[in-house]
Amino acid sequence: MNLKRAWYVFAREVRLSPRSPLVFFAIAMPLIMTFLISSVFGSLFDANPRLGIADDGSSKVTAAALQLDGVDAVVVSDVEALRTRVEANDFDAGLVIPADFDAELAAGGQPDLEFYVSGASLASNRIILSITTIDLVRDVAGEEPPVTVVVTPVGDEDFVPIGDRLLPTMVFYAVMIAALFLPAASLVDEREKRTLDAVLVTPTRMSDVLVGKGAFAVILAVLMGLATLALNNAFAGQFWTMTLILLIGSVMMALVGMALGLWARDITTMYTAVKAGGIFIFLPVIFVLFPGLPQWIPKLIPTYYFLMPIYDIAIGGQSFGDVLPELLVAVVFCLLLIPFVAWVARWSQRQLAMTV
Amino acid sequence: MSASNVGTIIRKDFTEFARNRFFVFITLMVLVAWVAVFWFLPSSVDETVRIGITQTDLGGVLPAADGAEVAGLSLTSFPTEGELQAAVESGDDGIVAGIAFPPDFLTSLAGGTTPTVTLFVPAGLPAEQLAMVEGLIGEAAFGLAGVAPPVDPITEAVVLGTDRVGAQTSLQDQMRPLLLIMVLMVETFALSALIAVEIQERTVVAVLATPVRVVDFLAAKSIFGVGLAFTEVALLALLIGAFAVNAPAIIVILLLGAILVTGFGMIAGSYGRDFIGTLMVAMLFMIPLMIPAFGALFPGSSPVWITILPTYGMVEAVIGVTIDGDSWSQIAPALLMLAAWGLAAFAAGALILKRRVATL
Numbered sequence: 001m002n003l004k005r006a007w008y009v010f011a012r013e014v015r016l017s018p019r020s021p022l023v024f025f026a027i028a029m030p031l032i033m034t035f036l037i038s039s040v041f042g043s044l045f046d047a048n049p050r051l052g053i054a055d056d057g058s059s060k061v062t063a064a065a066l067q068l069d070g071v072d073a074v075v076v077s078d079v080e081a082l083r084t085r086v087e088a089n090d091f092d093a094g095l096v097i098p099a100d101f102d103a104e105l106a107a108g109g110q111p112d113l114e115f116y117v118s119g120a121s122l123a124s125n126r127i128i129l130s131i132t133t134i135d136l137v138r139d140v141a142g143e144e145p146p147v148t149v150v151v152t153p154v155g156d157e158d159f160v161p162i163g164d165r166l167l168p169t170m171v172f173y174a175v176m177i178a179a180l181f182l183p184a185a186s187l188v189d190e191r192e193k194r195t196l197d198a199v200l201v202t203p204t205r206m207s208d209v210l211v212g213k214g215a216f217a218v219i220l221a222v223l224m225g226l227a228t229l230a231l232n233n234a235f236a237g238q239f240w241t242m243t244l245i246l247l248i249g250s251v252m253m254a255l256v257g258m259a260l261g262l263w264a265r266d267i268t269t270m271y272t273a274v275k276a277g278g279i280f281i282f283l284p285v286i287f288v289l290f291p292g293l294p295q296w297i298p299k300l301i302p303t304y305y306f307l308m309p310i311y312d313i314a315i316g317g318q319s320f321g322d323v324l325p326e327l328l329v330a331v332v333f334c335l336l337l338i339p340f341v342a343w344v345a346r347w348s349q350r351q352l353a354m355t356v
Numbered sequence: 357m358s359a360s361n362v363g364t365i366i367r368k369d370f371t372e373f374a375r376n377r378f379f380v381f382i383t384l385m386v387l388v389a390w391v392a393v394f395w396f397l398p399s400s401v402d403e404t405v406r407i408g409i410t411q412t413d414l415g416g417v418l419p420a421a422d423g424a425e426v427a428g429l430s431l432t433s434f435p436t437e438g439e440l441q442a443a444v445e446s447g448d449d450g451i452v453a454g455i456a457f458p459p460d461f462l463t464s465l466a467g468g469t470t471p472t473v474t475l476f477v478p479a480g481l482p483a484e485q486l487a488m489v490e491g492l493i494g495e496a497a498f499g500l501a502g503v504a505p506p507v508d509p510i511t512e513a514v515v516l517g518t519d520r521v522g523a524q525t526s527l528q529d530q531m532r533p534l535l536l537i538m539v540l541m542v543e544t545f546a547l548s549a550l551i552a553v554e555i556q557e558r559t560v561v562a563v564l565a566t567p568v569r570v571v572d573f574l575a576a577k578s579i580f581g582v583g584l585a586f587t588e589v590a591l592l593a594l595l596i597g598a599f600a601v602n603a604p605a606i607i608v609i610l611l612l613g614a615i616l617v618t619g620f621g622m623i624a625g626s627y628g629r630d631f632i633g634t635l636m637v638a639m640l641f642m643i644p645l646m647i648p649a650f651g652a653l654f655p656g657s658s659p660v661w662i663t664i665l666p667t668y669g670m671v672e673a674v675i676g677v678t679i680d681g682d683s684w685s686q687i688a689p690a691l692l693m694l695a696a697w698g699l700a701a702f703a704a705g706a707l708i709l710k711r712r713v714a715t716l
Contacts, residue, residue: 021632022632025636025639050655050656068484068487069483069484069487070483070486071484071487085656086517087516089656090657109506110506110507113507113512114514115514116513117513117514117515117516118515118517119517119520120518120524120655122401122428122524123403123404123428123429123522124428125428126428127428127429128405128485128487129509131491131495132484132487133507134491134506134509135487135494137506138494141506143498145493145497146497146503147465147471147472147493147496149494150473150475151490152475152476154444154477189632267631271631271635276385
């Protein structure tokens with residue numbers, strides 16, 4: 001391998017990148033995925049009960065409801081709108097508070113309170129909102145319960161909310177698209193258009209091409225990984241450690257991508273292989289999402305060894321030393337992949353020679 | 357238009373599609389994976405909050421204190437505080453919190469003193485559930501102290517719409533339209549890639565140098581595209597039980613959906629300069645087209661902008677038939693909307709492809 005010629009290949013990749021839909025794809029997709037995963041799936045798995053309130057008299061109950069933790073309370077304009085939206089299941093329940101509600105409550109009365117429930121709301125949400133409503137009204141009435149409640153947390157102190165468990169999914173997409181998909185598609189494209197043949201008749205060797213393309217993909221993947229972590233505020237004060245982990249993960253993915261790009265006979269085959277193999281390399285992410293599954297299974301997948309260190313540092317608060325053993329395994333995988341990629345490259349060159 | 361020419365082009369396309377055995381194998385494998393994911397999803401909805409308690413003689417003030425279950429709440433008695441804590445810690449039997457009433461709870465209240473209740477909660481208990489359990493303890497104490505609640509939303513609630521308690525829509529049922537649309541979207545890309553290759557490699561020019569006319573070419577691509585998309589989505593629908601209720605309606609919906617994606621596939625294929633370019637253009641269509649199916653996963657009505665998206669009618673119709681058991685007349689508006697979008701996309705796709713072919 002010649003570093004100068006590898007640099008030329010790298011520089012060409014950088015120069016052509018603004019015009020490349022592939023690079024745009026590699027930059028745009030992780031951002032779209034971050035948005036979709038965090039905003040759509042985060043709230044899907046962790047939905048709060050929804051309470052609509054039609055308040056004719058600016059009741060203190062309404063003000064207190066809007067401050068509730070874990071309940072999405074919304075004030076609507078009138079009772080008819082509330083009924084319509086409860087029926088459409090926009091709210092699990094709807095509360096109608098008459099104008100003189102607080103005054104009647106203060107006078108010790110039992111004011112009327114209309115409580116609508118959506119037919120499609122869960123029974124658990126109905127009971128939660130009912131008891132919460134009683135609690136709110138008692139608070140406003142100044143009734144203190146004749147009991148002291150001492151909350152004692154028990155069990156798994158390592159519990160992680162679903163929103164945090166989605167972090168590896170987002171990092172995975174950022175690294176996978178830029179580091180794996182980009183060099184694979186680029187190599188297949190160059191072989192299909194025969195520009196690779198043209199390059200290889202110059203003194204540039206296949207190893208120079210692979211190093212140049214790989215370096216570009218790795219740098220882009222690291223940058224996209226860092227951007228994803230920044231968007232999720234997940235550096236945990238360890239920027240350089242995260243950068244190192246992303247670098248190792250990106251190198252691993254880029255090696256897989258290059259092997260794939262050299263092997264696939266056309267872009268359709270490559271895309272199909274990514275579609276199928278994606279399920280395999282995505283597996284560790286699924287096991288993070290569902291911690292109840294047997295956790296020895298994802299350890300069989302190489303991507304585990306760079307995704308878990310990121311997760312352990314960002315969410316678990318671990319240090320570089322804690323994740324070092326996993327990182328070393330990732331490095332071993334990278335080292336094992338290098339001769340494999342070299343072998344596929346030689347095989348690919350023989351194929352090219354036969355078709356010229 | 358010559359039926360013979362159209363048939364020949366369709367056979368050519370099918371041969372090209374089937375020749376790549378790896379592609380066919382993986383396409384089927386992905387289909388199997390989606391089916392596996394579908395059947396892995398929960399087929400029922402657990403609507404009950406399960407709470408453990410150490411007292412069993414509070415039936416007068418706590419609903420279901422003696423083991424009976426009221427809608428949405430179930431109380432389970434444990435003999436000792438230690439066993440209660442262990443149950444909460446292990447999460448067995450779905451116990452989400454444990455209320456350890458002290459042995460002197462009743463006498464303390466009767467004596468006018470304030471008893472202390474220990475509430476065991478697991479890490480990650482949602483805030484609304486914690487507030488509810490605390491409220492429940494307070495209500496038990498109020499009840500024993502003879503202080504009735506100033507309002508009673510539990511028994512006076514008015515249910516609006518069809519009451520689904522005990523028969524909620526499972527995640528499996530909610531995912532059905534999404535899976536069907538996802539497979540159709542993948543076919544959008546597959547068809548656009550087939551068309552893009554014909555344009556990039558100019559094989560269409562070679563085809564049109566024969567007695568084949570442009571209209572034959574367009575008809576063949578349309579029939580092959582609709583057939584490919586429909587076959588795959590119908591197979592998936594069969595495997596995920598979408599035909600269990602009103603199969604003819606589902607067939608019509610899927611056929612219209614296949615026409616819709618074929619139109620978009622032709623547009624994407626006409627504009628794509630290479631594989632990635634085609635993928636990008638196809639993605640521009642795929643992402644908005646999938647939004648209505650994602651929206652169906654969330655409760656409540658969709659925002660207005662979602663209701664005008666082309667696949668909204670398809671999602672509404674599939675949900676109407678498979679979940680609500682709607683009749684033909686009830687899904688007619690959604691079907692008409694889907695048909696209108698399908699025809700518009702198809703006409704636009706055919707026109708754009710025709711113009712693209714003419715420029716070669």
